[in-house]
Amino acid sequence: MRVDLIADFLPRMLMQGLPVTLSLVALAVFIGFFIAIPTALLRVHPLAAVRAVPYAYIFFFRGTPLLIQIALVYYGLSTLSWVRHSPILWSVLREPYWCAIIAFSLNTGAYSAEILRGAIQAIPRGEVEAAQAIGMRGWLLIRRIILPRAFQIGLPAYGNExxxxxxxxxxxxxxxxxxxxxxxxxxxxxxxxxxxxxxxAGVIYLVLVALLTRALRLMERRLSRHLLGPQETELAQDR
Incomplete structure (x- = not known):
């Protein structure tokens, strides 16, 4: 292995490739998160007909390889005449960057929705009933109790995603x-x-994952401070 080549390759990857990777991941996770919230809420709806559409979406994107999904968006949609004749759609779908964003967002949105769905169903029933007892209903209950608790419960799995x-x-x-x-x-x-x-390239990915893992661990500790004892809280703050 030639160390001089690695020293030459590293700045190029950091200057050229790293910004593209970071923007792809950041945008996909951001968009996917806002796809996941309504999808997860529909997945726990009492009516089976309402649950069917988000279930089909999640089933497809969790059941097919990400590479196939990228190919369907980038190569498949461009073969449709109504896409090519639409100025708005074609201006987006002819760019590989936005095709990757669409595929990544839909993929991570499906996985995140299923994580959030499981977290919502894992919320202790007593917490929801206590909120309802003081008059919380509808969107207020979802915004103040269900989503914050579901995010706290599902954060480790969401971090893996x-x-x-x-x-x-x-x-x-x-x-x-x-x-x-x-x-x-x-x-x-x-x-x-x-x-x-x-x-x-592998070293750069390792560093990115290590930094993200550290950030997620700090977030988990911050969200779980009320579950720690005084000594554990001080230790977590020192870290």
Whole structure:
């Protein structure tokens, strides 16, 4: 392994590929989160007919590979004549960046919705009944009690989904995007140094995941401060 090549590849990946990867993941997680909230609420609706549509959406995006979903958005939708003749749709779907955002957002939205659905159903019934006893109903109950508690319960699983999204973003390189993996593939083709190129990319992904894991752990501790004793709270704050 040539260390000089790694030292040459690293700045290129950080300057060219890292901003693309970070923007892809950040936008997809942001959009997917707001897709997940109404989808999860519909998944716990008492009427089976209402639950059917979000169930079908979640079933498809959890049951098919992310690579297939990217290909359907990037290659599949462009073959539809009404898409090509729509100025708005075609201006979006002809760009690989936005096609990746759409596929990633729908994918992580489905997984996040199922995580949130399980978290909502895991909320102790007594907490909901106590809120209802003081007059909370409808959206107020959802906004003040159900969603905050569901997010607290589901945060560890949701954190895993965010980490998977960071790693899954490498598939954006299959539609010509120069993210970290895309830059690594170009450097490999140019210098014929696969080990150096992909080891450098792997190290960057490892650092990103480590930083995200640390941030999620701090968030979990912050949200669970009321469950810790005085000594554990001081220890968590010191960390």
């Amino acid at each position: 965010m980490i998977l999204m960071v790693k899954g973003s490498a598939l954006a390189s299959t539609i010509t995007l120069l993210d970290i993996t895309g830059v690594a593939r170009n450097l490999y083709a140019r210098h014929y140094a696969p080990l150096e190129a992909f080891v450098t």
